[in-house]
Amino acid sequence: MDHVVPRAQGGQDTWLNTVASCAEDNHHKADRTPEQAGMPLLHQPFVPSPADAMLLAMGARDRSELPEWLGQSAA
Known part of the structure; x- marks a missing residue:
């Protein structure tokens, strides 16, 4: 996890200020901010819906990775 606006620059632990990041990046x-580091975000942070939160909790990147019965009910 990485902060878009670093905590050292006043960034908070919120959905809209955190993104997934590998350790190297x-x-x-x-x-630094992504702009300061020359590292544009690939996706904008967002507040997950309940369905998104379920995907995250289950370690799935999208509904196609969920069991068929769960993927259909989460749609």
Whole structure:
């Protein structure tokens, strides 16, 4: 996990200020914003819906990775 606006620059632990990041990129970005580090975001942060939260909790990237019975009910 990485903060878009680093905590060192006043960033908070919110859905809209956190993104997934590998350790190498997180270390490279350090206490800079993506713009300052020259690392544009691939996706904008968002507040997950209940269905998105279920996907995250189950470790799935999208509904196609869920069991068929669960993927249909979450739609």
